[in-house]
Amino acid sequence: MPSPNKTLTYLTWLGIIAATTTLAVYAYLGFFSRYMADDYCLLVNLQSGDVFTASWNKYLFSSNRFSNLFVLGFWELFPHNIAFVPAVHVVLWVGGLYWLHAELNKLFDLKLKFPVLFLSAEILALFSFFTAPNIFQILYWRPGQVSYLTPLVFFTLAAAWLVSLVRREKASIPLAFLFAFLAFFIGGLSETLGALHIAALSLAISGVFFFDKSPRRRPALILLTALLVGASVALLAMLSSPANAMRINPENPTPTPLQVILRALGYALLFLWVSVRTLPIPIIALLAISVLLSYLIFAERQKGRLDSRFAWVFLLVPLAAYALIFASFAPSAYGQSYPVERVRFPAHFILTVALTALGICGGYVLSYVKLPAFARYVVTVSAALALLYPFWMMRQPLATYEFRRLFALRWDEREAMIYDFKAEGELDITIPALDGHEGTKELDVRPFFWVNQCAAQYYGVHSITAISVEEEDVHYYFSE
Numbered sequence: 001m002p003s004p005n006k007t008l009t010y011l012t013w014l015g016i017i018a019a020t021t022t023l024a025v026y027a028y029l030g031f032f033s034r035y036m037a038d039d040y041c042l043l044v045n046l047q048s049g050d051v052f053t054a055s056w057n058k059y060l061f062s063s064n065r066f067s068n069l070f071v072l073g074f075w076e077l078f079p080h081n082i083a084f085v086p087a088v089h090v091v092l093w094v095g096g097l098y099w100l101h102a103e104l105n106k107l108f109d110l111k112l113k114f115p116v117l118f119l120s121a122e123i124l125a126l127f128s129f130f131t132a133p134n135i136f137q138i139l140y141w142r143p144g145q146v147s148y149l150t151p152l153v154f155f156t157l158a159a160a161w162l163v164s165l166v167r168r169e170k171a172s173i174p175l176a177f178l179f180a181f182l183a184f185f186i187g188g189l190s191e192t193l194g195a196l197h198i199a200a201l202s203l204a205i206s207g208v209f210f211f212d213k214s215p216r217r218r219p220a221l222i223l224l225t226a227l228l229v230g231a232s233v234a235l236l237a238m239l240s241s242p243a244n245a246m247r248i249n250p251e252n253p254t255p256t257p258l259q260v261i262l263r264a265l266g267y268a269l270l271f272l273w274v275s276v277r278t279l280p281i282p283i284i285a286l287l288a289i290s291v292l293l294s295y296l297i298f299a300e301r302q303k304g305r306l307d308s309r310f311a312w313v314f315l316l317v318p319l320a321a322y323a324l325i326f327a328s329f330a331p332s333a334y335g336q337s338y339p340v341e342r343v344r345f346p347a348h349f350i351l352t353v354a355l356t357a358l359g360i361c362g363g364y365v366l367s368y369v370k371l372p373a374f375a376r377y378v379v380t381v382s383a384a385l386a387l388l389y390p391f392w393m394m395r396q397p398l399a400t401y402e403f404r405r406l407f408a409l410r411w412d413e414r415e416a417m418i419y420d421f422k423a424e425g426e427l428d429i430t431i432p433a434l435d436g437h438e439g440t441k442e443l444d445v446r447p448f449f450w451v452n453q454c455a456a457q458y459y460g461v462h463s464i465t466a467i468s469v470e471e472e473d474v475h476y477y478f479s480e
Helices: 004-032 038-047 051-061 068-075 081-107 114-131 135-140 142-167 173-187 191-211 217-239 257-278 280-299 308-334 342-366 375-387 389-393 401-423 450-459 471-476
Strands: 428-432 463-467
Touching: 004 081, 004 114, 004 135, 004 280, 004 375, 004 389, 004 401, 038 051, 038 068, 038 142, 038 450, 051 068, 068 081, 068 142, 081 114, 081 135, 081 142, 114 135, 114 280, 114 342, 114 389, 135 142, 135 342, 142 173, 142 191, 142 217, 142 342, 173 191, 173 217, 191 217, 191 308, 191 342, 257 280, 257 308, 257 342, 280 342, 280 375, 280 389, 308 342, 375 389, 401 428, 401 450, 450 463
Parallel strands: 428 463
Antiparallel strands: none
């Protein structure tokens, strides 16, 4: 059998190949993304004036999320951006997670090599996508993407930069203002992520304040506090938006703070219970990968005695995860409903991080146990099998390939019809309907339906009517 270091290297590269392949499939399917539902309305907002005026009007009259149009406006600078932005998010998120892990590796002198750090970044992103209840609305549908995935990507990059600055003991007033602005902008993308960021930053500040006595303590507190201030101001701004009146049912009284807390606590418990019941195999696979690889990493290292206080980690990690999930569900609790599928995506990421952390800690503790000589062979084979699981995960996105390919083809041909009718002077247009997907609305037979109205404004016509087409008549409208 190869040396322990070579064995670990082979295993991590096996995991990287498996995870990269499946993440590439998720990214590739993004090229079949097209505008649906709220996409049209957001594009109309951008067409209504400059992005600052459009964002202000949106904040006043339709939505409290004041940063979204700036992100969408940036993407709209690039032709056909709806198709490649999902892949950009996958690359940026994995890259940001790797950067964060690399900086933490340097900060705590963990001496982990590139393959381990990169694999850990990919595993976090991959399992978050795989366990998401509606990956379509998170990765491929622009309104869900910009509200629940984009802020996670941005905050990951900001966290990595912060750790890099703290590690080098760099903090200044200009940097503090910049970090406050970044947190304000990110917080304005979604109240769900805004509440989550405030909770995460509060935990981080508490940890640094009480436990870090090194020279890095001051720069860490400065930058973390700046982020917390920016995130808090963003959440207050969203709570103060006049548009909130449109999103809350006036027939239901505004809940008290105690009611919001109790609901969010219950929602968080329900989420964890449902996740354990419905996702046993991904949870077991994630724990197996984390435990077995961390055991192989730590088993070969020289270590002192295991500190008995380390057992507290197995209590603190679940408590911290529960607190963060509670925070992310609080805005939904205020709105008096259990979080819908796309809103639960940050909670799935938190759960993935918590399970990975518990697995790593479990492997670390296991490395202190004196096992029989053959145990290392068993662990190695088991780890190799566990690292093949991402290949199996590929079945989930691949199952949607044919539907998404055909939808994109027909959508493109239908859009060409709209432009042809418009060029001929026809402004009340009738086109074939397409099926909605994963709870996302498509154009309707009613020209006054809100999606149809936004689409008509986007294309610059009076009205659009989408009629159902029998399967035997599809070839009259589409090439496939």
